[in-house]
Amino acid sequence: MAELSRRRFVVYTLAASTLTVAAPLGCDAPAAEGATARRSDVVVTGTDDEMLVLEITRDNKVRVRLPRVEVGQGVTTAVAMMIAEELDARLTDVDIPLAGARTKGNQYTGGSNSVSSLYGPARNLAATARARLVTAAAHRWRLPARVLRTRDTTVVAPDGRTVTFGSLTEAAARVRHPRVSSKPKPASRHRVIGHPTTRIDARDIVTGRVRYAGDLSAAGAKPTVVARPPTLGGKVVSVDDRAARALPGVLQVVRIPGGVAVVAESFHYAFKARDALKIRWSPGPLAELSDAAIRARLRAAVPPLGRPPRGSAQLEERFEFAFVGHAPMEVLTAVADVRARRAEIWFSSQSPMGAREDIAAAVGLPSSAVRVHVVRGGGSFGRRLNHDAAMEAALISKKARLPVKLMWSRADDIKHGRMRPAFQHRIRVSHAEGRVVAFAHATASVSEAWEGKSAQGGIKGAALSAAGSPVPSDSGLYNFGKLSGDSGSVELAMPLGAWRSVDSGTVRAAEEIVVDEIARTLGKDPVAFRRTTLRGKAVKAVLDKAATAGHWGRAMPAGQAQGVAVHEEYGSCVACLVEIDAADPRNPRVTRIVMAADVGTAVNPRGLEAQLMGAAVDGISTILRAGLHIDRGAVRESSYADFQWARQRHAPLHFEAHILPTGGEPGGAGELGVPAAAGAVANAYARATGTKPRRFPLNF
Secondary structure (H helix, E strand, O other), X not given: OOOOOOOOOOOEEEOOOOEEEEEEOOOXXXXXXXXEEEOOEEEEOOOOOOEXXXXXXXXXXXXXXXXXXXXXXXXXXXXXXXXXXXXXXXHHHEEOOEOOOOOOOOOOOOOOOHHHXXXXXXXXXXXXXXXXXXXXXXXXXXXXXXXXXXXOOEEEOOOOOEEEHHHHHHHHHOOOOOOOOOOOOOHHHOOOOOOOOOOOOHXXXXXXXXXXXXXXXXHHOEEEEXXXXXXXXXXXXXXXXXXXXXXXXXXXXXXXXXXXXXXXXXXXXXXXXXXXXXXXXXXXXXXXXXXXXXHHHHHHHOOOOOOOOOOOEEEEEEEEEOEEEOOOOOOOEEEEEEOOXXXXXXXXXXXXXXXXXXXXXXXXXXHHHEEEEEOOXXXXXXXXXXXXXXXXXXHHHHHHOOOXXXXXXXXXXXXXXXXXXXXXXXXXXXXXXXXXXXXXXXXXXXEEOEOOXXXXXXXXXXXXXXXXXXXXXXXXXXXXXXXXXXXXXXEEOOOEOXXXXXXXXXXXXXXXXXXXXXXXXXXXXXXXXXHHHEOOXXXXXXXXXXXXXXXXXXXXXXXXXXXXXXXXXXXXXXXXXXEEEOOOOOOXXXXXXXXEEEOOOOXXXXXXXXXXXXXXXXXXHHHHHOOEOEEOOEEOOOOOOOOOOOOHHHOOOEXXXXXXXXOOOOOOOOOOHHHHHHHHHHHHHXXXXXXXXXXXXXXX
């Protein structure tokens, strides 16, 4: 069969006793293996690899095994809404379990693309199922299919008779040529998509019914913790475990590359035994390195900007951004049961297929012998792209010959986990005759180098370093004449990771600070200046909405001010207006945030508002409060007590989000708001204090 085009979806019917249909997820993906063509439909007897699979059961439930992970972003609710919309099913009848690692296809959760990548396949999938159900009901009632309707997970006849989807499922599975359209509805008929909806898992989350990796008792796994070195990359020289082994409840003590693991009957016993270990460590490769030296190296690594245009005046600024940890509320936890010929792992993963390959290699098994169960996660922000904990759990299980439940403590994750790289920026704006004629932006960031390769499992490449990648100003968000930029890096043996919004969180924030600076230099209002220099209509529209709703320019008391910033990425755009009280410059408080976003079709506006609210807190945190220090090769911070993420008392007293109803294909939203929020917070602080902050967070 010919490959699928980017705009065409072929939906499959799987051989089953219930109605089961599947749609391929990837663009330009080949048809399923073993498929035989029958007009536009294909009968498949294979697995659900590369598929989004929908099943309707006899008890009238709709189940879709989702090849993405739920980490609090609400993707399960968004997909349930897509399915309920096209099936005309009750949202309460739709279940979205997470699919385990597959052998092929796309199971990557990242890049703010889950909703956009699933929007077409999910709707086509449900529309196809609905057409078959209606056709099956028409056969049963001996009526024309066109006169039937669907609602509340039932098919309805003109005389009021109803039949549940579940009672039609076996007959619908035999339908090959539906007698009604299998196309998704036009947006004008949407009754679920685009309407604010409470998360389908909200009650289970707040009542504790949702099960995370730490709640699992799979395989009788035993609680496990690891003693880790005092410096990054330190190694065990010797270990005396006699006192630890003598304590009650201790089952095993084993050495692994990252330290010494203790397996016990409870986490209480495991932590007690870990603290009783007597370990001599060799220092890590960064033992002589601290923040000042890293900053100096980064400053030297920022590429030169080249010559400015003749006859222009220059505004040049430098910015520094610290390392930042992910620190999700749920600490990293993994359950592993590794046997001689097979392995089974349970954990929350944004990249389960890659995790299975890495785990298989680590324990010496073929990947076909390793089964990965994807569990929902309590936050991620990019942290669960990497599978450090699962790799360790598998190695410990193999050595201890026991199923284990490994938990990284909060200190483990902050001091030894992955972090956003430290960045430095140098930006020069050239202006002449009241307008910007050139914009140059050079960056340098820390990149990961452990003897030429990563020491921990996970995603590497562009997600971990800005080196060699274009800066966002290359896209020409503003009409700033000639654009140029380059990037450098400093390689260090540090565990780095893709943190929410990756490079844009510092790049766009720095650029938006400079936009305010050049507006001030030219004697123009920051919002008015942006309105006249932004290229795109959509980003101008969100700026106008935020400025109007936020009453930009209103009089404020001394020590208080407004700030604004915009960002465009993932096929979406956002503007953020911040009000700050910095009467005490050492203890600033963001008092109000107004955001406006255009993401095309917002499947769940309430979920989008939550994403923007979270992004606002991230912007407050990374500009004002939260970063990681490196002291002689060790991360200084170890808990929320000293890694000072914004808490409720630091959150804005007033938050509002405006979603522009522009329609069209959905864009990305999960990371969209962070750069704009960060830039707006910095600009508000600068205007309130009359200063020019250049090192972030400000409390460093």
